[in-house]
Amino acid sequence: MQFLKPYEIGSLNLKNRIVMAPMCMYSSNNEGLVKDFHRVHYGTRAIGGTGLIIQEATAVTPQGRISSNDLGIWENDHIPGLTSIVNLIHEGGAAAGIQLAHAGRKCEAENETTIAPSALSFSTDYRMPEEMTIEQINETIEAFRLAASRADQAGYDLLEIHGAHGYLIHEFLSPLSNQRSDQYGGSLINRTRFLIEIISAIRSVWPEPKPLIVRLSASDYLQNGIDLKQTMEIINLAKASIDGWHISSGGLLNAPIKTYPGYQVGMAETIRHTCQVPVIAVGLINSLEQVEEIIGNGRADLVALGRELLRNPYWPIRHLAPNTPNENLIPEQYLRGWSICPPQN
Numbered sequence: 001m002q003f004l005k006p007y008e009i010g011s012l013n014l015k016n017r018i019v020m021a022p023m024c025m026y027s028s029n030n031e032g033l034v035k036d037f038h039r040v041h042y043g044t045r046a047i048g049g050t051g052l053i054i055q056e057a058t059a060v061t062p063q064g065r066i067s068s069n070d071l072g073i074w075e076n077d078h079i080p081g082l083t084s085i086v087n088l089i090h091e092g093g094a095a096a097g098i099q100l101a102h103a104g105r106k107c108e109a110e111n112e113t114t115i116a117p118s119a120l121s122f123s124t125d126y127r128m129p130e131e132m133t134i135e136q137i138n139e140t141i142e143a144f145r146l147a148a149s150r151a152d153q154a155g156y157d158l159l160e161i162h163g164a165h166g167y168l169i170h171e172f173l174s175p176l177s178n179q180r181s182d183q184y185g186g187s188l189i190n191r192t193r194f195l196i197e198i199i200s201a202i203r204s205v206w207p208e209p210k211p212l213i214v215r216l217s218a219s220d221y222l223q224n225g226i227d228l229k230q231t232m233e234i235i236n237l238a239k240a241s242i243d244g245w246h247i248s249s250g251g252l253l254n255a256p257i258k259t260y261p262g263y264q265v266g267m268a269e270t271i272r273h274t275c276q277v278p279v280i281a282v283g284l285i286n287s288l289e290q291v292e293e294i295i296g297n298g299r300a301d302l303v304a305l306g307r308e309l310l311r312n313p314y315w316p317i318r319h320l321a322p323n324t325p326n327e328n329l330i331p332e333q334y335l336r337g338w339s340i341c342p343p344q345n
């Protein structure tokens with residue numbers, strides 16, 4: 001099967017093409033610490049045969065949280081808990097990734113001031129953000145650098161920068177949320193500067209062989225917003241330091257989005273072929289047939305499953321036929337589940 005083919009991203013060997021998409025579980029406490037729930041949740045998906053697990057959006061500062069229950073990586077006290085997740089993912093046979101995030105104007109955590117490139121709120125239900133000063137921009141870039149260093153200490157194999165879904169980096173990229181008149185606003189090069197500076201800060205501490213990827217929203221689905229063409233220009237500006245691009249869409253503002261199975265795959269495919277970069281396709285991909293088609297036709301290098309892995313944590317091993325024990329994928333303890341001989345005890 002196509003999805004069982006190994007893949008090398010940067011110097012990381014993945015045993016198959018299935019990625020667990022980052023999904024916030026809002027199950028931490030106000031300190032951003034790891035709970036038993038996270039250990040069970042990620043450990044289970046690793047045992048289920050997923051090749052790469054990308055841990056949910058993990059906040060680089062307290063004001064970078066979406067909610068008061070987000071996981072955090074803004075201080076060294078977070079490292080032991082995060083290390084325990086990494087160890088369980090590794091024991092389960094998967095590679096461990098983490099998504100570093102800052103919510104920007106979509107921060108709904110209690111008692112935090114909200115910051116964004118411009119003083120424009122996401123909607124009337126959200127707080128009005130403060131326009132970031134140059135000092136705040138530099139502090140935030142530094143927070144990403146320190147978070148990357150902590151992620152390395154915790155043992156993560158791959159790091160994903162969250163540049164999608166209307167959070168801080170996306171807010172800088174899109175002209176609809178970035179109306180600055182300094183070097184961080186205006187032209188596409190200026191709007192991409194914040195992302196590029198975060199990438200180079202992270203690269204100064206994230207060891208060269210470990211892959212660094214970026215998740216982008218390839219379209220805002222709105223007039224004068226980001227579209228696929230601009231996304232490819234952004235990727236071309238940043239791609240020299242990046243090992244892969246995780247192609248999502250939307251989230252900047254409410255917009256009409258036509259969704260159907262694999263609705264974002266076409267954008268990932270265009271980016272892969274036009275920009276000549278590795279891509280992860282994601283979004284309403286649930287079936288084995290869809291995954292086989294995407295990988296087999298070279299439309300994406302990897303396929304991320306989100307909600308399907310919430311419903312079915314064993315998706316990869318579940319698709320292995322009985323009596324075909326695949327020792328690479330099935331945990332030793334579970335091999336008998338694939339045997340059709342009568343159970344002895």
Ligand SMILES: Cc1cc2nc3c(=O)[nH]c(=O)nc-3n(C[C@H](O)[C@H](O)[C@H](O)COP(=O)(O)O)c2cc1C
Nearest residue numbers: 021022023024056057282283284285305306307308
């Ligand atoms: C519960 C939930 C939480 C999510 N949290 C994140 C997140 O932390 N970071 C992110 O980039 N996307 C997040 N997403 C989006 C998913 O990563 C994924 O792109 C989306 O669900 C589409 O894929 P799917 O159709 O396979 O679920 C979340 C989605 C869900 C359902």
